[in-house]
Amino acid sequence: MRRGREARAKRLLQGISVPDEVGAQERAWAVARSAYVGRLSVPRRRSRLRFVPVPALLLGVAAVMALTPAGAAVHHWINSALSPRSPAASNVISLPLRGSRLLVTSPSGTWIVKDRGARHRLGQWDVATWSPHGLYVAAASAHRLVALDPSGAVLWSAPVAGARYLSWFEPQGSINSRISFISGGSLWLNTGDNRQKDLAPGATARWSVATNVAPVAPAWRPGPRYELVYASAKRQIVSVDDSGHRLWTSPRLSSSPKVLAFSGDGSRLLALSSQLATVFDGTGRPLGSVTAPARQPLVDGALSPDGQTLALLSDRTITLVGWSAGPGASQAVFTTRITPRGAGLSQLAWSPNSQWLLATWPGADEWVFVRAKGPPSDQIVSHVSQQFRGVFPRLDGWCCTAVGGSGPG
Numbered sequence: 001m002r003r004g005r006e007a008r009a010k011r012l013l014q015g016i017s018v019p020d021e022v023g024a025q026e027r028a029w030a031v032a033r034s035a036y037v038g039r040l041s042v043p044r045r046r047s048r049l050r051f052v053p054v055p056a057l058l059l060g061v062a063a064v065m066a067l068t069p070a071g072a073a074v075h076h077w078i079n080s081a082l083s084p085r086s087p088a089a090s091n092v093i094s095l096p097l098r099g100s101r102l103l104v105t106s107p108s109g110t111w112i113v114k115d116r117g118a119r120h121r122l123g124q125w126d127v128a129t130w131s132p133h134g135l136y137v138a139a140a141s142a143h144r145l146v147a148l149d150p151s152g153a154v155l156w157s158a159p160v161a162g163a164r165y166l167s168w169f170e171p172q173g174s175i176n177s178r179i180s181f182i183s184g185g186s187l188w189l190n191t192g193d194n195r196q197k198d199l200a201p202g203a204t205a206r207w208s209v210a211t212n213v214a215p216v217a218p219a220w221r222p223g224p225r226y227e228l229v230y231a232s233a234k235r236q237i238v239s240v241d242d243s244g245h246r247l248w249t250s251p252r253l254s255s256s257p258k259v260l261a262f263s264g265d266g267s268r269l270l271a272l273s274s275q276l277a278t279v280f281d282g283t284g285r286p287l288g289s290v291t292a293p294a295r296q297p298l299v300d301g302a303l304s305p306d307g308q309t310l311a312l313l314s315d316r317t318i319t320l321v322g323w324s325a326g327p328g329a330s331q332a333v334f335t336t337r338i339t340p341r342g343a344g345l346s347q348l349a350w351s352p353n354s355q356w357l358l359a360t361w362p363g364a365d366e367w368v369f370v371r372a373k374g375p376p377s378d379q380i381v382s383h384v385s386q387q388f389r390g391v392f393p394r395l396d397g398w399c400c401t402a403v404g405g406s407g408p409g
Contacts, residue, residue, distance in 0.1 A: 089366075089380040093117040093387060096369050096379060097351045100400070102358075103130055103137065104393035110139055111388060112150060119387065122152035127163070127396070131177070131192070132170040134400035138179050140166060145181065145190060156194040158206065168192060169220035169228075178242055180218055180228055187213045187230050189242055209244035214256055221282065222266040229269060231257050237271055239284065248284040264305025264354075268323070272301040277312055279303070279323065288326035293317075300347055304354040309372060311357055315344025318359055318370055334359065334370045334378065349398045360384075362392045 095102065095115040102113040110125040122128070125139035125146075136155065137148045140163035147155040163181040170177035170192070177192030187210040197203035210230060218230040226242035237250040237260065250271075259272035268287065269280040274297040278289040292298045296314040303310055303323070310321040317335045322328030336344065343363025350357060350372075359368045365386075369379040385392040 089382050091381070091383050091386075093119075093367070093381050093384075094379070096356050096371070096377075097353060100352060100398060101134065102398055103128055103396040104388070105396050106388050106391040106393035108389035108391045108393075110137070110396070111393065112137075120150070120152070122148055122150075127166050129166040129168050129179075130397045130399045131168045136168075138166050138168050140164070140181065145179070147179075147192070147194070158190065158194055160188075160190075160206070163188075164215070165217040167218065167220055169226070171226060172222075172224045174224075178226060180220070182213055182215065182218070185213055185233075186211045187218060187228075187240075189228075207244075209240050209242065210238065216256070216258055216260060219260040219262050219269065221262050221269070222264060229260055229262075231260060231271075237269075237280070237284065250280070250284045253278075259301055261302050263303040263307030264352075265307050267307050268303055270301055270303050270310065272298055272312075274298055277301050277310065279310065279327075288323075290321055290327050290330070299345065302348050302350050304350050304372070305352060306354045309354070311348055311350065311372070313345055313348040313359060315341075315346075318345070318348070318357060318368075320372060333357075333372070333376075334368060336361075336364075347395045349395050351398055352400055358395070358398065360392075360395060365392060 093113060094117055095113070098115050100115055104111050104113060105125060105128050110122045110128045112120045112122065114120075122137060122139065124141070126141055128137050128139040130137060131147075135150075137150070139146050139148055140160065143159060143161055144157050145160040145163050146157045149155060160181070161183060163183050165182045166179060167181075168177060168179045176198050179190045179192060181188055181190070186208045188206060188208050190206045191197055194205050196205055197207070209228070210232075212233040214231040214233050214235075216231040218228050221227040221229065221239075227239055227247060228242070229237055229239045232238050235253045235256050237253070237257070239247040239249070241247060253271070253273070255273040255275065257271040257273050259270065261270045261272075262268065263270075267282060269282070269284075271278050271280065275292045276289055277292075277298060279287045281287055290310065290312065292312075292314065296316065298312055299315055300313040301311060308323060310323050310327070312319045312321065316337075317332050319330055319332050321330045340363070345359050345361050345368070347360040348357060355371065355373050357370045357372050359370065361368055365382065365384050367381040367384055369381075371377040
């Protein structure tokens, strides 16, 4: 009887609305974060596994606040936010690579973020991507494809329905660029200036190069010619030129890839699924694979612009794999505590100089910058959604790469 009364009392207490609940949560989190940041004064060397002692103050806050619904939310934030890399946190966006810029999109619009945190909204677009040299942006809404200048002014507009997975490419030594996108299950190209294809008589500005295409962002191969790879509905990787002529086709994969991405020099292609990351050479020949750790499916991955390192992202861990002739030593460079399903790390992007990685963490409302080369160093930007009208944004590219395009949109 006593146990039953205690259970009923607990349910009643959990259902009580706490006065100023949201404010209490914010204040408790501020105290916890301040204490956490305050202990980060001793740099640590990297290791494969790290265990972080929880400061006594955080234990006290967690114990007291766990008695309320607001406290339960704060308890989750404390558990999920502590990282083995002991990074300092800031509410101010500051890109670690000077002169670089981020392109991001959310339901609140598409934005350019400059290295010292200045943000400029380009308008209400669903998807976006950088031009090859970061001078312009291609974007799309439900019914049109546009090119924008950095102020958001529309340079040209074309009627296109449901364009997704934008990428803008220009071969080395050429001035004729192409914008690729998927619409209606087909892969399309549009000239970068929306004129007839290279001003050829009778050509159009937009044409289809493949059908039965899987909903995965295609990837341009950096280099002197047009070469675009995509995932087919038959679980194959297909390479085509800008006329749609097939250059090569991979054997059927065990599972459909969700990421296709070239290294910045075009020498290697990553095809990533939830359980396997396979690297191919420029002709579609497999060079090696890395299997996902047990119970940690891969959510994203990318080859460094210099092609020397493979970065893999699970919902809790950023892992770097050295890559020369094949997979080399691996090292976890950032690990969160266990997070609820769907609340972990989400996207990964390399800086153009291969020195930094950016991982997004929507569940914690944070961006995590991790140094991939040189002395260990991390930067965390907190309260990201507040800086984009209350909505956490998707990464559309870290500008700009030295070779080829700026990455998929």
